[in-house]
Amino acid sequence: MEPKFCPQCGHAVQAREAPDGRIRPTCPECGYIVYLNPPIAVGVIAERADGKIVLVLRGENPGRGLWGLPAGFMEIDETVQQAALRECLEETGLVVELGDLWGVWSYYHEAKRTAGVLVLYTARVVKGEPRAGSDSLEARFFALDEIPFAELAFNTHREALTRWKVTRAGEAGR
Ligand SMILES: [Zn+2]
Known part of the structure; x- marks a missing residue:
């Protein structure tokens, strides 16, 4: 999402070459350069x-009617851990305790034409019953062999859950 106006003075910005050689939205009035960086989403298994x-x-779209891990965008004043706990509570009603970092993924949002970053933690449910949240229709528990891989909203979640299933199944087989 390219900004149209300077966040500093409100003048219309123009695409200009910045000192680092990259074309960036730049304010011709006050010289402000808009640096665009990927949003960070955080979630839990x-x-x-x-x-x-x-x-x-x-x-909600993207992925309305499809399943996903509890995840969402970090707020400006949060740590990744706080965002993970908050998103899980908001979307599922469950209080969790975070475990290890499960992985970090880059993704590309086609509609918004922006790159993004997804950070996933493992977590242990400590309290609550699953219930739908503000932007989820349902929250439900799935056993390893029940995970709806064909009905997942995001490839990043599919990759994370594929590795999860392989890892857990391997542990169970030992
Ligand atoms: Zn300006």
Whole structure:
């Protein structure tokens, strides 16, 4: 999303070459250069004592009507850990305790034509019953062999859950 106006003085910005050689929205009036950086989404693979993990049925696009891990964008005053806990509570009603970092993914949002970053943690459910949140239609627990891989909203979640399933199944087979 390219800004049209200077956030500093409100004048219309123009595409100009910045000192680093990259074309960036630049204010011809006050010289302000707009640096655009990818948004960071944070989420969890939250596991219950019985080994089931929670997924949410998305109520909003992208991916409306498809399943996803509880995840969302960081607020400007949060740590990644705080964002992970908040998003999980908002979307599933579950209080979790974070475990290890599960992975970091880059993705490309076609409609917005922007790159983004997804950070996922493992987590353990400590309290609550799953319920739909503000932008989710349903929150439900899935066993390893119930994960709806064909109905996931995002490739990043599919990759994360594929590795999760392989890892957990391997541990169970030992
Ligand atoms: Zn300006």
